[in-house]
Amino acid sequence: MVVASRKAAYHHKDGEMTETLVKKNMSASRTSAVPNYRGQQVELGRETVGNVRCANPFMVAENVNVFYGDNHAIKDVTLEIGKKEVIALIGPSGCGKSTFLRCLNRMNDSIESARVTGNISLDGGDIYDKTLDPVVLRARVGMVFQKPNPFPKSIYDNVAYGPRIHGLAGDRAELDDIVHRSLERAGLLKEVKDRLDDPGTSLSGGQQQRLCIARTIAVNPEVILMDEPCSALDPIATARIEDLMDELCEDYAIVIVTHSMQQAARVSRRVAYFHLGYLVEVDDTDKVFTNPHHKLTEDYITGRIG
Amino acid sequence: MHSTTLILLMGFMSIAAFYLGRSRSLAVVGGPGRGKGLHSLPGYHGYFVSIWCVLPPLALLSGWMLVEPGIITAMVVKSLPASQQELPAGELNLLINNIRNLATGDVVSAAINADFQRAADLYNEYNATSRRLLSVLVLGLAALGGALAWRRIHPDLRARNKVETVIRWALIVASSIAVFTTIGIVLSVLFEAIVFFQKVPVSEFLFGTTWSPQTAIRADQVGSSGSFGAVPLFAGTMLITAIAMIVAVPVGLMTAIFLAEYSSARVRGIAKPLLEILAGIPTVVYGFFAALTVAPWVRRVGESAGFEVASESALAAGLVMGIMIIPLVSSLTDDAINAVPSAMRDGALGLGSTRSETMTKVILPAALPGIVGGILLAVSRAIGETMIVVMAAGLAANLTANPFSAVTTVTVQIVTLLVGDQEFDSAKTLAAFALGLMLFIVTLILNIIGLYTVRKYREQYE
Structure with a gap:
């Protein structure tokens, strides 16, 4: 997978190659013209290219629209997220990928002007159901943020925070166990086991982000949402987080928003490309990176890599 | 010219x-x-x-x-x-x-x-x-x-460098004005207080329990030996401050939490300016509100419950002072809460915390230094407040912990000592400076304790 996408990258460096691909796609029929990230007019239809369905769907978003006041931020997005799969959401800034991510655990609820329509279900249950408490949902769909945001507490208390508020541990020994297992899974235990009482903020940026991941998996979620988790980290810390994602996807579905095409290619099984609130193209990662079907996807991928 | x-x-x-x-x-x-x-x-x-x-x-x-x-x-x-x-x-x-x-x-x-x-x-x-x-x-x-x-x-x-040097010196001069004024005030109070302590022993002033600062103007005057035990004054100050803080801290904190985290933008837009108006009312207006409305009410309620209540009570003054301080506590707490990065809020919510869990377990601990600082400022304000106490708590220097009785405070006594027609070097007038010095030391100690606590328990988020 990784090799394939890298090859694609090299191919696209070649201007001639790009040119032919562009010409090939010009013939396809589209309904409206939108500017691409370079300001050129490109045809864009409401139909998502590729395959929004997957074999083993766990979270299903159907015709989701999000409005911030009068601003229509997400337009009619349908997407399935499979069990234990890593799906990457890519696209230029402001394209709605983070907004879509935040719909998946109702973090948009806290924004007063935000309005979500359509249907999102988790394991068959509607997550926007009036009777469902978002608190319960967020325990099942955890989130890791762009900037590491450990609480101003000790490392131990950071990880123990979730289990404590959800009452997951019966006694201190059980809580200790959860904390240690979570740190272990996040690959942080070795580095911090002698200083669990130090403040979480005393760790380095990469360690802080792994602490935030440990904090998230301590609640034992089913889906983990990651909003550009590596954008504030150096390449070494990024590599560690990516390795971690590889391990975590054995147990969790992971939805990651990223600006790094290479990262999307390395960690994800499927890729969804967003543009101006539309979900333009979804497909298996190697297909999208080697042979994008939509002009916008191709523009974005080649522009970024080439 | x-x-x-x-x-x-x-x-x-x-x-x-x-x-x-x-x-x-x-x-x-x-x-x-x-x-x-x-x-x-x-x-x-x-x-x-x-x-x-x-x-x-x-x-x-x-x-x-x-x-x-x-x-x-x-x-x-x-x-x-x-x-x-x-x-x-x-x-x-x-x-x-x-x-x-x-x-x-x-x-x-x-x-x-x-x-x-x-x-x-x-x-x-x-x-x-x-x-x-x-x-x-x-x-x-x-x-x-x-x-x-x-x-x-x-x-x-190098005109820029020269101009900037002049600007720097101008800024240094401006900032040292405040410092030197403070030093000047402390020294002037200190010297007068030293003169006072030559007339009245320090031990009597600090530990005496009778405050009756009438000294004789003529040698043959009757019944005015004067006694300068400051304990009742400080006890009265503490009592009224404590009552004020019991009112102001919980109400102010909860107001701030509501405004910062729970209220809609519209409610906040109305409530915040209203609170600021409360902060802008002159203390003398609070004073007659305390003396004419609250004190009689306290007396009526207290007596109907079977207590003996003075018409000027510590409770009435403390209650009104507490109300006066609410905006101070709430606006400083509000600032402290808003200064906590929203990433903390998102992080806590993303883990499935409820709003109140987010507030009590993450945001308040992170905002604690600011909140404690705000409360300390409020305490200093309460200790230094004069007008309400003059009007609502009376002048009787009773040594008591009973909130229904009349007490007096350090600041009130300073006022009454200095508005008389005593000569300037009499013990009565000089006592005001000794009280001022003590007040200064007490607030200084409070601030040091507060800073120490904040530094020790702060949860740093940067």
């Missing part, structure tokens, strides 16, 4: 100097398009000339104003007949005052004779000469300074 006119003229000269300096800086590099040849921007050259045009004459002017009266007086005294020159200092002062009054046309408390009139005329003449000389010197110096600076303009002149 009058000094106001002089300063005004110098202002005009400085503006002219600015434009002259700026245009010359452009001229030396050959026109407005060539500004890149200058080390500093043309504006800095303008300021440079302007500063040289203003600062030296301003220094001369203030120096002149300082020494002028002394020199003129000495010269006038010298012209007086020898018999008058040898008068004792007090009488000589009186004489000089009279001469001055005669010169300026004020009321004179002596017979006017020829000598006297001549001295006054002389005084006027010296004054006029001095003014003329000053005007010429100041304007000349301004022109000279400006011209010299103007001639120094050169593409390599």
Whole structure:
């Protein structure tokens, strides 16, 4: 997978190659013209290219629209997220990928002007159901943020925070166990086991982000949402987080928003490309990176890599 | 020329100097398009000339104003007949005052004779000469300074650095004014307090439990020995402050939490300005609210419940003071809560915390230093508050912990000690300074404790 996408990258460096691909796609029929990230007019239809369905769907978003006041931020997005799969959401800034991510655990609820329509279900249950408490949902769909945001507490208390508020541990020994297992899974235990009482903020940026991941998996979620988790980290810390994602996807579905095409290619099984609130193209990662079907996807991928 | 006119003229000269300096800086590099040849921007050259045009004459002017009266007086005294020159200092002062009054046309408390009139005329003449000389010197110096600076303009002149040095010194002077004023206040209070402690032993002041500061004006006066035990005053202050904080801290905290985290933007938009209006009410208005509305109400309610309540009670004053402090606590807490990065909020919510869990377990601990700081400020405010207590808590220095009885506070006693017609060096008047000093020390200790607590328990999020 990784090799394939890298090859694609090299191919696209070649201007001639790009040119032919562009010409090939010009013939396809589209309904409206939108500017691409370079300001050129490109045809864009409401139909998502590729395959929004997957074999083993766990979270299903159907015709989701999000409005911030009068601003229509997400337009009619349908997407399935499979069990234990890593799906990457890519696209230029402001394209709605983070907004879509935040719909998946109702973090948009806290924004007063935000309005979500359509249907999102988790394991068959509607997550926007009036009777469902978002608190319960967020325990099942955890989130890791762009900037590491450990609480101003000790490392131990950071990880123990979730289990404590959800009452997951019966006694201190059980809580200790959860904390240690979570740190272990996040690959942080070795580095911090002698200083669990130090403040979480005393760790380095990469360690802080792994602490935030440990904090998230301590609640034992089913889906983990990651909003550009590596954008504030150096390449070494990024590599560690990516390795971690590889391990975590054995147990969790992971939805990651990223600006790094290479990262999307390395960690994800499927890729969804967003543009101006539309979900333009979804497909298996190697297909999208080697042979994008939509002009916008191709523009974005080649522009970024080439 | 009058000094106001002089300063005004110098202002005009400085503006002219600015434009002259700026245009010359452009001229030396050959026109407005060539500004890149200058080390500093043309504006800095303008300021440079302007500063040289203003600062030296301003220094001369203030120096002149300082020494002028002394020199003129000495010269006038010298012209007086020898018999008058040898008068004792007090009488000589009186004489000089009279001469001055005669010169300026004020009321004179002596017979006017020829000598006297001549001295006054002389005084006027010296004054006029001095003014003329000053005007010429100041304007000349301004022109000279400006011209010299103007001639120094050169593409390599480091005008920006020089101007910035002057600005830095101006800022240092401005910030040291507050520091030196504080030091001055502390010293003046300290010296008067030392005089007081020579009359009344420190131990009596600190540990005495009777406060009755009436001292005899005449030796044969009855029943006014005076007793200066400050304990009842500090006890009263503590009692009222405690009542005020019991009201203000919970209400203020909860108000802030509601406004920062729970209220909609509309409610917040209405409630915040209203709270600020509450903060803007003069304390004297709170005072008669306390004395006329709350105190009788407290008395009625207390008596219907079977307590004996004084018509001026600590409870009434403390309640109203607490209400007065609510906006202070709530707005400082609100600031502290809003200063917590929203990433903390998102992180807690993303883990499935409820709003109240987010608030109590994450945001409040992170905002704690700011909140404690705010509460300490509120305590200082309560300790220093005077008007409400004067009007609602009375003057009786009772040593009691009963909130229904009348008490008095340190600040109230300072007021009553200083509004009397005692002579200034009596123990009664000086006691005010000793109380002030004690109050200062107490608030200082409170602040140190507060800072220490905050530093020890703060949860840093950066």
